Amino acid sequence: MAVDSVSSTSDVLSQYQTSSSASETKSNELGRDAFLELMVAQLNNQNPLEPTDNQAFVAQLAQFSTVEGLDKLNTSVEDISSAFTSTSALQASSLVGQSVIVEGNETGLLLTGGVVSGYTELPDSVTDLKLQIEDENGQLLEQFSLGTRTDGPMSVRWDGLNLMIDGEIQDIDYDALNRQEYYTDDEGELVLDDNGDPIPVPYPAGEYVFKLTGNVAGQSEDMGMQMSSRVDSVTMSSTGSVTLNLAGGQSASLSQIQQILDE
Template sequence: MDNSIQNPALRNMYWQEEPTAKEGSPDQKLDQEDFFKLLTQQLNMQDPTKPVENDQMIAQMTNFTMAEGITNMSDQFKTFTENMTSNQALQASTLVGRQVMVPTNEANIPLTGGGANGAIALQQSGFNTKLTVENAQGQVVKNISLGDLEAGVHDFEWDGTDANGNPVPPGNYSISANARMGTSNEELPVQMRAHVNSVSMGGGEGIVLNLRGLGGVKLADVSEIG
């Protein structure tokens, strides 16, 4: 419209531009009322000699109903996911101060001293099974003999002392395990029990348990709760 026209009577004779919805505004979303308006307009504008077939109208209504149902289901699933995350966070918060078993060979000895314990898994019987404890510098602190073990999961414990029976300094230590199976020695998978200090949420990692001296581990990786 030419804004230079000052006479209101003349201005009304010109085509009035209809306001357009801004990008991202709710007006750009078609709802059920908009669909029926379009359907009514379609019926009004159809060729009387070639009316819209009933099956075409039903197909249009069905498609709209399906699209609306999918949108509603997506919203409900999002709400369900948020509720599940909240419930998991609440459950995970009860683990603070407790021991959990995680797939790591790292053990943390606190300032107050103490030992560490975990488990090893054997797919078949192992002979002369041995644990090797190393400090952060890679030096062997202690060797622990577990003897011959049958296939399965076996718990072990390290009392936190070196080969001479003296308490080791606080810090992180790695524990490896190996056994003779058949004609060769094989490394065994190790899991350790660790103390949960706190729980973190978000950041794309889901729920993370913060373990004393070992960092974070996903809740899904926990195999046992003490």
Template sequence: MSLVNPYSSQTLPQTQSSSTSSVASNTTQTATTGNAFLDSVQHAEVAETPEPNSQELTQADFFALLSQQLSMQDPFKPVENDQMISQMASFSTVDGISKLNEEILNLNNLTSSSQALQASGLVGQKVLIPSDTGHISSESPEVKGVISTPTPIDSITVNIEDESGQVIRTFEVDGSAGGNIDVTWDGLDKNGEPVAEGNYAIKANGKIDGTSEDLAVSTYAHVSSVSLGDVTTGAILNLRGIGGIQLSDVLAVAES
């Protein structure tokens, strides 16, 4: 007698199909293949890389080490009290210095911001800078400066040089008062014509004890804006046509 499968020509019951779908769905969600080796490889690929641990010792680390030291010490030769106190004091000192450095850094940043805020009041003003170079433009058709003399000089020779170093104008100023002598160049060349916009240098020369010597010259520049800078530089004044200069290098402030 031949055996006949009673389900060979029949459709599986609906409940079995649902169960099969449920198993397939679960397999998709867990992303397993049923093979132990393949599953282990798959899980190894999606494993997250642990973030590196900080190399800096904290107070909790110190007390953990201290507790470990106490637990591992020789009961017949325990750590002396003064040695333990010295270790704790050393850690407290290092921790205090670290916090102090942070506070100083915050204070420096606050000082820089405050300095920049105060320097913003100089925008639109003219400042005296330790440079003999001035800027000529339609907004500033003349250059003013200060000639410093160690002793009174009867006559000071002033030469105006362009950016190539060529002398375009020469005139005399009275230096008999000595000290700081104000000087103004009207922006005209030796022919009385206005010069082109650009930077020009004021060179001063005078006789001291019968010897001709170059004299220090400072010029006024227009402040167009202020930059914050950093902790080392502080606020930076941006001068029209000249560039940036530290606020600490400003010699004087004048009305625009």
């Protein structure tokens, strides 16, 4: 018995490709609806004497299910990525105006009326620990003896005059400082505090460097100290990465932040 008007699978594909090329689609990939239409057309046009093999048909359905699952997975990943980017942007924007300790930053910017901070991790117990404060040109301005300290984190804050170590204000002999400048009134007279002592003027705004030296197991060592910078603005790239623009023209990523300082 002859079977007339039965198109082969290759004919169906050729018809579909001709129809697709006539359209204005910009992609050669089959979408979900096109895939289903092609499958139904294949079933409708199959040779009744040689129907589509069940295993082949099941394989096609499994392939479609896999593609559909991957498409949904891609959509979910894109949603998660978008949410993560938004969270990073929100977190970064909250840092604008804050001072942060950034890995690799060895120079801190002291603003008028502000505080410059430093942070380090002491590897071991240190004796005869000394803090040197230098200007941006490397000139030594002041040196403070800090005695003995155990291993672990150590933070330093300085407003150009007063010194705080790990949250404790240090007792400083202001008369022993290298800088001997005091506030005066309009007539050039010294301004005195409640105790009748002249009020010292702090170092001016500018860039400063903290350097630590001490003895570890009898050997003199230099302790690296990371310095603080203020976050002036935040930049978001087209890929979603966040860059912190720091005062003084420096920049850093979120992963480089070691501390966020509470001013």
